[in-house]
Amino acid sequence: MELIDLQCNSELKVKFREVHYDEFIPMFEKQYPQYPWKEVEAEIFCAFKELFQAASSRPAPNGIGSYPSSRAIYAVDLMLKWSTGQNGEHLFFERKKGR
Template sequence: MNYKENANLKQIHHDEFIKLFEEQNSDFKWDIIQKKIFTMIRQIFEGASQELPPKGIAHNYQSRAMYAVDLMLDWKENYFGEKSIEPMLCEVNFMPDCTRACKYQPNFFNDVFNALFLDSWESTNVTKI
């Protein structure tokens, strides 16, 4: 919600967010929503790498990149009145500003670099999707 200048932002840690989300939406479990988000992100990059450059993203064993994905959660209702929460993509950014990530996760870059360059996923806050 930082698209408005001088907006009053409430910054919360992801653990607190998950707890609040599940308290406010008791019919929906965060792990199911998160799985939908991860599936969407994976599909974005699979689609973006289907074509050769310059139309698509090229695969290169010697290269690494970091992206930020902005999304929103949308309430959907099917024909039978059953509700679901679906992720909606807002934008994807190459080499994003990581100031807030570092503020809330002091080991942010250590975790990211361990995953990207050392293929080390243990004891990190990085999830392989």
């Protein structure tokens, strides 16, 4: 893990920790043993799939149109957020039956 200085503007200096994927997973699973990373990752991938299915379900300009010559690459910066369950417990995602 390395510390990175980013100059956000001329007055504010922010330090971020860059954690590479292969370091992140063991750290995550140690901190949140009740959430195996493979399950969290599967939910994230499912959300991405649903996003692109919805975005391509309508023709352009309302959706992402088909363009066979496209070599587009999509990237996502992702932040995980806690949700609150019915009993006040912290959840990364609601566990859905059948998934």
